[in-house]
Amino acid sequence: MTSLTVASREQRPALLRLGTLLAAMLFAFTLVLAGSVSAEAAPKAPKDPKNIGVLVNKNRPLKPKTYVPRDLTKIGSAKIRKEPARHMRSMMSAAKKAKKPVTIVSSYRSYKSQKTLFSQYSRWYGAKYASTVAARPGYSEHQTGLTADLGTPGGGCALGKCFGNTKASKWVASNSWKYGYIIRYPKGYTKVTGYAYEPWHVRYVGKKISSKMHHKKIRTLEQYYGLKR
Numbered sequence: 001m002t003s004l005t006v007a008s009r010e011q012r013p014a015l016l017r018l019g020t021l022l023a024a025m026l027f028a029f030t031l032v033l034a035g036s037v038s039a040e041a042a043p044k045a046p047k048d049p050k051n052i053g054v055l056v057n058k059n060r061p062l063k064p065k066t067y068v069p070r071d072l073t074k075i076g077s078a079k080i081r082k083e084p085a086r087h088m089r090s091m092m093s094a095a096k097k098a099k100k101p102v103t104i105v106s107s108y109r110s111y112k113s114q115k116t117l118f119s120q121y122s123r124w125y126g127a128k129y130a131s132t133v134a135a136r137p138g139y140s141e142h143q144t145g146l147t148a149d150l151g152t153p154g155g156g157c158a159l160g161k162c163f164g165n166t167k168a169s170k171w172v173a174s175n176s177w178k179y180g181y182i183i184r185y186p187k188g189y190t191k192v193t194g195y196a197y198e199p200w201h202v203r204y205v206g207k208k209i210s211s212k213m214h215h216k217k218i219r220t221l222e223q224y225y226g227l228k229r
């Protein structure tokens with residue numbers, strides 16, 4: 001009896017140590033699990049320009065820089081890839097039905113036309129300022145064929161900040177995600193996107209990404225991919 005009591009008393013600290021160890025292991029396991037969950041929340045940004053989720057910005061040019069999409073199609077005189085075109089048509093007819101019609105002001109631009117545009121701006125304003133209002137050739141999202149600049153049928157406020165105050169722009173801002181589009185350069189995110197607020201510039205990313213961004217309130221594609229820029 002006596003020896004048993006002594007033995008169990010001696011075992012108590014050992015059991016305590018085992019308990020602490022188990023708790024520590026459980027804690028570590030939880031940390032690993034949380035880490036893998038947050039890694040899952042930020043997928044890797046695709047580099048292939050054919051991928052509808054491709055990330056193109058001032059630090060990430062198209063690869064190759066002279067990339068030309070193979071499935072460009074037309075909406076009026078605007079060129080855009082097939083899949084975004086299909087969803088753009090649905091979005092435009094829904095906007096029209098809601099009495100907030102939108103038009104396409106600019107869409108696909110080739111490497112060459114971007115080069116012409118950029119050197120024109122550089123001549124007018126100098127290269128430094130030009131890079132704040134236009135992308136360098138090979139760095140423009142318009143070259144992916146997944147992007148469009150929207151306007152209103154009257155043509156007022158085309159590519160101007162005042163477009164953001166139109167009913168059409170507000171409709172686009174709250175509904176575009178249903179069609180796989182995002183406002184690529186939202187207000188207050190210049191440090192993340194590298195661009196000033198452009199309420200007219202929409203980018204097709206596909207419904208899977210646009211819904212995820214909408215529901216999780218992720219405002220930029222950079223943040224969706226877990227990048228600061």
Ligand SMILES: [Zn+2]
Pocket residue numbers: 142147148149201
């Ligand atoms: Zn644009």
